[in-house]
Amino acid sequence: MSQVDATAHGASIVSKPKPVEWTSVIGEAFKKLSPRVQVKNPVMFVVYLGSIVATLLWIQALRGNGEAPSGFIFAIAVWLWFTVLFANAAEALAEGRGKAQADALRATRQRVVARVLKEPKRESESWLTPSNELDVGVHLLVETGEIIPTDGEVVQGAASVDESAITGESAPVIREAGGDFCSVTGGTRVLSDWIVMRVTAKPGEAFLDRMIAMVEGAKRGKTPNEIALTILLVALTLIFLLVCVTLLPFSGFGTIVNGSGSVVTITVLIALLVCLIPTTIGALLSAVGIAGMSRMMKANVLATSGRAIEAAGDVDVLLLDKTGTITLGNREATKFYPAPRVDERALADAAQLASLADETPEGRSIVVLAKTAFNIRGRELHGAEAIAFSAQTRMSGINIDGRQIRKGAGSAIRAHVEAIGGVFPREVTSIVEEVSRRGSTPLVVSDGINVLGVVELKDIVKGGIKERFAELRAMGIKTVMITGDNKLTAAAIAAEAGVDDYLAEATPEDKLRLIREYQAEGRLVAMTGDGTNDAPALAQADVAVAMNSGTQAAKEAGNMVDLDSNPTKLLRVVEVGKQMIMTRGALTTFSVANDLAKYFAIIPAAFVATYPPLAALNIMGLHSPASAILSAVIFNALIIVVLIPLALQGIKYRAEPAARLLSRNLLIYGLGGIVAPFIGIKLIDILLTPFF
Numbered sequence: 112m113s114q115v116d117a118t119a120h121g122a123s124i125v126s127k128p129k130p131v132e133w134t135s136v137i138g139e140a141f142k143k144l145s146p147r148v149q150v151k152n153p154v155m156f157v158v159y160l161g162s163i164v165a166t167l168l169w170i171q172a173l174r175g176n177g178e179a180p181s182g183f184i185f186a187i188a189v190w191l192w193f194t195v196l197f198a199n200a201a202e203a204l205a206e207g208r209g210k211a212q213a214d215a216l217r218a219t220r221q222r223v224v225a226r227v228l229k230e231p232k233r234e235s236e237s238w239l240t241p242s243n244e245l246d247v248g249v250h251l252l253v254e255t256g257e258i259i260p261t262d263g264e265v266v267q268g269a270a271s272v273d274e275s276a277i278t279g280e281s282a283p284v285i286r287e288a289g290g291d292f293c294s295v296t297g298g299t300r301v302l303s304d305w306i307v308m309r310v311t312a313k314p315g316e317a318f319l320d321r322m323i324a325m326v327e328g329a330k331r332g333k334t335p336n337e338i339a340l341t342i343l344l345v346a347l348t349l350i351f352l353l354v355c356v357t358l359l360p361f362s363g364f365g366t367i368v369n370g371s372g373s374v375v376t377i378t379v380l381i382a383l384l385v386c387l388i389p390t391t392i393g394a395l396l397s398a399v400g401i402a403g404m405s406r407m408m409k410a411n412v413l414a415t416s417g418r419a420i421e422a423a424g425d426v427d428v429l430l431l432d433k434t435g436t437i438t439l440g441n442r443e444a445t446k447f448y449p450a451p452r453v454d455e456r457a458l459a460d461a462a463q464l465a466s467l468a469d470e471t472p473e474g475r476s477i478v479v480l481a482k483t484a485f486n487i488r489g490r491e492l493h494g495a496e497a498i499a500f501s502a503q504t505r506m507s508g509i510n511i512d513g514r515q516i517r518k519g520a521g522s523a524i525r526a527h528v529e530a531i532g533g534v535f536p537r538e539v540t541s542i543v544e545e546v547s548r549r550g551s552t553p554l555v556v557s558d559g560i561n562v563l564g565v566v567e568l569k570d571i572v573k574g575g576i577k578e579r580f581a582e583l584r585a586m587g588i589k590t591v592m593i594t595g596d597n598k599l600t601a602a603a604i605a606a607e608a609g610v611d612d613y614l615a616e617a618t619p620e621d622k623l624r625l626i627r628e629y630q631a632e633g634r635l636v637a638m639t640g641d642g643t644n645d646a647p648a649l650a651q652a653d654v655a656v657a658m659n660s661g662t663q664a665a666k667e668a669g670n671m672v673d674l675d676s677n678p679t680k681l682l683r684v685v686e687v688g689k690q691m692i693m694t695r696g697a698l699t700t701f702s703v704a705n706d707l708a709k710y711f712a713i714i715p716a717a718f719v720a721t722y723p724p725l726a727a728l729n730i731m732g733l734h735s736p737a738s739a740i741l742s743a744v745i746f747n748a749l750i751i752v753v754l755i756p757l758a759l760q761g762i763k764y765r766a767e768p769a770a771r772l773l774s775r776n777l778l779i780y781g782l783g784g785i786v787a788p789f790i791g792i793k794l795i796d797i798l799l800t801p802f803f
């Protein structure tokens with residue numbers, strides 16, 4: 112097979128973004144001057160049209176019949192163009208980081224030659240096919256050292272896989288058939304052993320392709336909040352447009368000319384319009400959205416919609432699946448507890464028989480424990496009927512030689528045994544409770560109507576979880592663990608992990624129902640999970656973070672994938688969402704508050720000749736009407752540049768009540784928005800005075 116070292120590129124979405132290349136940002140800013148790009152942003156489109164008209168007026172002035180001195184019109188036109196270019200540059204800067212990441216990812220997405228198998232077995236006949244021509248459903252063999260050609264699910268074998276090309280995490284992970292750890296991602300590499308996988312992604316639609324499309328922002332649609340805000344901005348723009356149009360009769364077009372013969376020029380009206388419409392937020396709105404997406408990437412979370420990021424900012428309930436999300440998820444059999452009058456070896460033998468056809472990690476670990484503890488070897492399963500595990504039945508097993516051997520959750524086996532006329536021994540109930548209290552999962556084994564005993568499955572709570580759940584609580588987010596496991600195990604793990612509440616013995620439908628209930632109460636629900644049985648719940652949740660270690664079904668149902676498979680990542684996700692909403696709010700407040708100073712600067716300047724008492728409004732003591740108007744336009748353009756870092760980095764979020772955050776931001780950005788232009792416009796006017 113042709114192989115290129117994928118990891119050598121060090122490509123991962125966590126790779127450090129390259130330093131900004133100013134030439135390319137400037138180039139992009141000019142490219143975005145195309146009317147097709149401009150028309151998408153209504154506020155800036157008005158500025159764009161204003162720049163064109165001002166430029167035409169300047170050309171007219173050069174020919175000698177201008178409405179004002181050509182130097183003045185020229186200066187206004189230039190600064191209007193700068194206003195448009197600054198907005199373009201803000202967007203280009205925000206996009207820049209994503210572009211660099213996309214390039215790095217593209218280096219990972221290389222074409223390899225895949226080995227296609229005729230049958231889903233390692234020994235089967237095989238042939239070679241380029242990775243970009245693989246259909247969904249075909250089976251591939253991938254061996255040590257080879258790159259996994261595309262996304263899929265392991266159907267046979269187990270291997271350690273280096274996923275650093277995608278996750279940036281260097282520790283290899285185990286990918287194996289059955290259970291919640293069967294998904295493999297194209298572009299990652301098998302380090303040892305081999306796997307037979309079934310392709311699940313259409314060509315061009317694999318995880319890596321989606322990641323590239325995401326970071327490039329190709330599919331970034333406007334979020335509902337963004338649309339609402341845009342409507343508000345358009346309304347404001349229309350109002351000011353109307354105001355300026357009604358002033359048109361006072362301009363050169365009109366007939367009303369005051370005693371001294373001076374008129375309000377079109378140039379001044381354009382300047383007034385641009386200063387009054389919300390250009391600051393109009394220019395930075397899209398950059399804020401793209402930067403939010405980028406920050407999510409930096410946190411190693413792949414979000415498939417901006418809407419999900421925004422919803423994350425308002426989440427108030429977080430549901431988590433237990434196994435594989437709160438715990439490490441490789442539940443391993445550690446001990447056999449026989450029922451009274453049952454030999455431990457007989458229990459181990461039956462447990463192994465019930466697990467020989469069970470491809471889940473739980474099943475395989477039982478086979479291994481029986482082998483290491485009692486040297487029991489697997490046997491041929493001629494004529495046997497395997498009963499596969501399902502989250503609904505919570506049971507698996509085998510029908511062999513006339514025996515009905517089952518293993519599963521205590522309640523499931525109790526129901527099964529009682530249904531066929533057996534009794535569930537009290538002693539076994541105590542063992543189940545004892546094992547559960549330790550936070551382990553008890554699997555009860557039965558043979559026909561006889562209950563043979565319990566297998567203890569141990570699982571470990573992921574590190575550092577408790578502290579982070581406490582932080583979520585401080586943010587006002589309730590954490591609820593939902594698990595298919597029994598109540599006692601759930602309670603033990605819930606206590607250890609420090610979640611607020613838990614739901615035990617939950618079927619996939621229960622998980623879904625719980626989410627719907629919370630949503631019906633008007634809450635915004637986040638869910639993190641890894642299993643196929645979590646998929647319906649993930650699809651229903653407002654913010655659905657699938658663990659990268661989880662199944663394809665879970666990853667497809669979610670609207671975010673956490674490449675680190677860390678359930679407390681939601682903390683970061685919420686932060687990014689809140690930051691995005693707050694930043695947008697702050698910039699809007701600032702943008703609107705800014706207008707006040709401009710009234711004082713431009714209105715007296717524009718109309719003092721028509722109506723001299725307006726001079727009283729010139730409280731800034733600006734040099735002359737022309738310098739006042741130009742200063743306001745320059746300030747209006749420069750403030751965009753000044754606020755670009757804020758738009759890109761976002762406002763710092765602190766875990767405190769929303770009302771406090773809001774009032775503080777109103778104070779800073781509202782008051783700041785009112786005061787800043789008075790100072791800024793005055794300073795610019797002083798600097799300009801020598802030129803007038």
Ligand SMILES: Nc1ncnc2c1ncn2[C@@H]1O[C@H](COP(=O)(O)OP(=O)(O)OP(=O)(O)O)[C@@H](O)[C@H]1O
Pocket residue numbers: 431432433434435469471473474500501502505506507518519520521552553554593594595596597617618642644
């Ligand atoms: N291979 C298996 N054979 C028989 N029973 C199993 C097997 N795996 C799990 N069980 C039983 O079924 C129950 C539900 O398992 P499942 O993995 O579906 O839980 P879940 O709903 O995903 O919850 P969580 O992942 O949060 O623990 C387990 O608690 C266990 O008692």
Ligand SMILES: [K+]
Pocket residue numbers: 385386387388389390391747
């Ligand atoms: K403005």
Ligand SMILES: [Mg+2]
Pocket residue numbers: 291432433434435641642
């Ligand atoms: Mg699970």
